[in-house]
Amino acid sequence: MSNAYILTQMTWPEVEAALKTVKIAIIPLGAHEQHGPHMVESCDAVLAEEMGKRLTARLYPEALLTPTINMGVSPHHLHFPGTISLEPTTVIAILRDMIKSLKSQGIEKFLVINSHGGNQATLGVAADTLTAELGVSLFYAKTTASAKDVMDRRIVSKLYGHSCDREVSEAMYLAPHLVREDKLEKGDIQEGRWKKLRPGSPLQGFYYYEEMTRNGCIGDATKASRDIGEEIVETALERLTQAVRDMI
Secondary structure: OOOOEEHHHOOHHHHHHHOOOOOEEEEEEOOEOOEOEOEOOOHHHHHHHHHHHHHHHHOOOOEEEOOOEOOEOOHHHOOOOOOEEOOHHHHHHHHHHHHHHHHOOOOOEEEEEEOOHHHHHHHHHHHHHHHHHHOOEEEEEEOOHHHHHHHHHHOOOOOOOOOOHHHHHHHHHHOHHHEOHHHOOEOOEOOOHHHHOOOOOOOOOOOOHHHOEOOOOOOEHHHOOHHHHHHHHHHHHHHHHHHHHHHO
């Protein structure tokens, strides 16, 4: 992307020049965790970075994309091989150090673009804590959550949100190499107490993902398509771009 400030692809003189117009740093935050038999474990980190690149390009020359934080808070996936989970305090410590570094160079507004639902609670604490501690404006957004109306119209699964028709569709559009299209499966859902702890229930609480799904995914990835992913992603990007512009 020629018209986007991507920090990992810049020299220091290029960054110095960019800082004359940059008003906000965008920090992609993902996870390294199982995504069933049909998505690679770097999925969340890659999707956060790809969304971050596109958002940064739309906000040029007022936005700068930082390196991606490619692990997150994933204890619920730990019983599946390959998952690596950070403590919430570790994520907040990484964000603190990144923000302190960039604030010293003149940036005072930050957006964490997050692709993993398990990070959201930590980001709420980070925003409360670091805004006051560091004297910055810290915002956070789930990558495509602002396009929920499109999801409601295009996604047929009643239960979705992880390696599902929604997420696989987004990957088919943003980073198709993440998907094993010859291995797409429906979520192998089983009965259990998890149903009483889901969002919208009277109680919220922790459960391991294998309590809900034997194969690590939910929804029906066989219904995914690049076209669905494009509509979700582009709608979310349009809304995120306007939301950021309203804040800077």
